[in-house]
Amino acid sequence: MSAPLPAFPPVSGWLIRVSEVFGELVEEVIQRTGATASTPLGSEYHLLKGTDFQAIRASDAAQFIRWNLPVHHSWPCNPQKTEGFIEKAAQAMFRKFGHLPLQAILVGQLDPSSPNKYYKTLASNLRGRTLQLFPNVGKIEVEEQDPAALTLFCLVGPEGLFCGVQSLRDSNGFHPGGTRYISQNAPGTISRAGAKIAEALHYLRLHRPLPMTGSHWLELGASPGGMTSELLKRGYRVTAVDRAPLDARLDKTSGLTFLRADVATFQPPQGENYDAFLSDLNGSALESIGYIIRLSSHLRKGGLVVFTLKTSDASSVEAASELHQAVTTRAKAVGLSLFATTHLTYNRQEFTLFLEKTKV
Known part of the structure; x- marks a missing residue:
């Protein structure tokens, strides 16, 4: 008899990413997912209520959704003004996700294009502290992850912390937010x-x-x-x-x-x-x-x-x-x-x- 699957925290919403180039179509994209409410986060993210993974994937707007994540835990706050944010956030993540068979823990920014380096540093430090609390999760290289295995994703920004667990394939990307920036400034580059x-x-x-x-x-x-x-x-x-x-x-x-x-x-x-x-x-x-x-x-x-x-x-x-x-x-x-x-x-x-x- 197989062991029962570990319990996941309840999903409080879905975090989706729609590129800024489709800014004029965002409302239509969200409407077609069946969401009953939405909150903008960062520059390209939207927190949806009243919908789920199947509705998002089945929507005829699915191709516009660059990345998605079930929100199993959130902490609306201003990290810069919250004393002990990193320790409190890491401990909360361990309490909620420490029992799950995670292959990796990845933390990113809600607004990766922001010139403010605070949240990039915060994301790095939060990941480092969180990994110290999870004894069976190591610092795996992003490209070495199994696309079908579970990863704990976390995004931070001025609006707070939002995280959830999902496979890379279901999330539609290896990194928090999906894709990563690849520089085209190297000598000898022919075009973007x-x-x-x-x-x-x-x-x-x-x-x-x-x-x-x-x-x-x-x-x-x-x-x-x-x-x-x-x-x-x-x-x-x-x-x-x-x-x-x-x-x-x-x-x-x-x-x-x-x-x-x-x-x-x-x-x-x-x-x-x-x-x-x-x-x-x-x-x-x-x-x-x-x-x-x-x-x-x-x-x-x-x-x-x-x-x-x-x-x-x-x-x-x-x-x-x-x-x-x-x-x-x-x-x-x-x-x-x-x-x-x-x-x-x-x-x-x-x-x-x-x-x-x-x-x-």
Whole structure:
């Protein structure tokens, strides 16, 4: 007879994150989750009442929700003015969560973009003290976490402390708040798109292993080469297609084949197959997925598609959701099945879709 599951503290609400780029649509997003009330927290977070995980995930606004967390414990207060905040907060977390089989404890800021460093330091110190109280939880590297195992997430800010326990996959990210900032200030950086694919590959690990080193990518609309450069750095081979040239710094780079051609008419050599497709094309999303569909016979079974869904023409949650549905339905008809959608730090009014070729 199996042991009973440990009891969780009751859920008092749901914390969701919606990117500031969708600020005009936040009210519509929240309404579609079925929430009966909401409170803004930080710059992108909202505490929802009267809804649950299933309603949030089933909502046609789910793609706008970058990260979510059940709130199992909260302490509304001003940490800067609360004497002994770190010790009191850590002790309370141990009392409520010390019996759970946690793989990690991660603490972040409600407003990570704030120039005020106080809460970044507070988050670090709170995590350190909390880990001292949990004898079976160590300082695991974020990327080494099991996406299906339980993590205790905590967010702090001027509004207080909010925390809960959930798997990384259900929360939609490894870090508190989901995604992490990837700097594009390193010498030799070609464009901000490099950070976009780096973050996409980091996120992908929530759902499946990364393509093996040496895998062959077909990148549509590659110029100037920010994504191309990032893939090459990771040991992948890349066939990059664009009418415009790549940055001169990529000339003669090992593993790169550049084809100066129109994506709309490009046809791979007979017998050429790829392990993954990448599309960050501007313009119509339906047109862009059409190119992927036309070339899908050259994608190996089990192959990956990373596709940027541009929604700049969609003025509402409903319109964006209908576009998402249309794109994924057309892809599924040729054996390209959607397994994840997210909004990345470097995404604007767009989403990154992950699809897998499930049949030949």
